[in-house]
C-alpha cells in the first residue's frame with residue numbers, strides 16, 4: 129500500500145527528522161522560498177501534511193488547495209502567526225508546533241541581546257575595528273547596568289519565565305511582568321503583575337516576549353513608546369509586528385529612548401536601506417532566537433513526531449487547540 133504524501137517546505141531539515149518521516153510517508157522536500165505561489169499551490173495538492181516554519185505562510189488558499197487529504201500542518205516553531213487558524217479549523221486540519229522546547233535557548237539569546245544593547249557591545253566593537261579606540265576617556269562607551277534596574281517582561285509564558293529565571297542572578301531591583309493573570313512562577317521570582325502601560329512607564333529595560341495575535345499586534349505602540357523612560361532599553365524577541373516600528377524609529381532618531389535590541393523586525397529579512405541598520409543605539413539579530421544546533425534539531429524531531437501523531441490518530445507532543 130502506498131504511503132501518504134508529506135511536503136517539507138525547506139531543504140535544511142536534519143536527516144534525523146526526515147528519516148523518521150520517511151518511515152511513514154512519501155516525503156518530498158520542496159523549498160517554498162525558491163518557488164512561486166502558483167508552484168506551491170500545485171505542490172501542496174493531495175498532501176497529507178506539510179512541515180513548515182514561520183517563514184512559510186500557510187493561508188486559506190494553500191489549505192483549500194491541498195484538498196481533503198490535508199490533515200496536518202507541523203510548524204517548526206513556537207509561534208504560529210503565519211498560519212491561518214480560522215481556515216485550519218474550517219478545513220479540519222490539525223496544527224502541531226514546538227512550544228517550550230526552545231524557551232531556554234531563546235532566553236539565552238534575550239539575555240545576550242539585552243546586555244549587548246545596554247552595554248553597547250556592537251558600537252564598541254565597531255569603534256575598535258575602525259580605529260576609533262584611542263586613548264579612551266574614562267566615560268567613553270559607557271552603557272547601563274542591568275543590576276539595580278527595573279526590568280519589565282511583556283508576556284510571561286514559558287519564554288518569559290525562562291528569561292525571568294536568568295535575570296534573577298543579575299540583582300535587579302524589581303521584575304515587572306504583564307499577563308492575563310498572576311503567574312505563581314513569576315511571583316516566586318519576585319515578579320509583580322502590572323498593566324502594559326505601567327510596565328512601559330516604570331521599566332529601565334523592557335523585554336517583549338509575547339505571542340503575536342490580533343490582541344498583541346502593536347502592543348508597543350506610539351503612545352507606549354512615548355511613555356518610556358529616556359534611557360529605557362527595549363528588546364524584542366517575539367515578532368516584529370508587536371512593535372510599531374515606524375514610531376520606534378522616530379523615537380530613536382529623537383533620542384527619546386536609550387536603545388533597542390531586536391531579534392525580530394518588520395519585514396524579515398530587513399532591507400539594507402532600513403534606517404534601523406545605521407543607528408548606533410540599535411542591535412539587530414536576524415531572528416536567531418532559537419538557533420542552536422541542539423534546539424533546532426529537537427524542534428525538527430518534535431515537528432516530525434507531531435505530524436506522525438496525526439497519522440496515528442493520537443495526541444501530538446504540542447498541539448495548538450483550534
Ligand code: DGY
Nearest residue numbers: 182204205206207418
Ligand atoms: C519560533 O519558534 O517561533 C521562532 O520564531 C523561530 O522558529
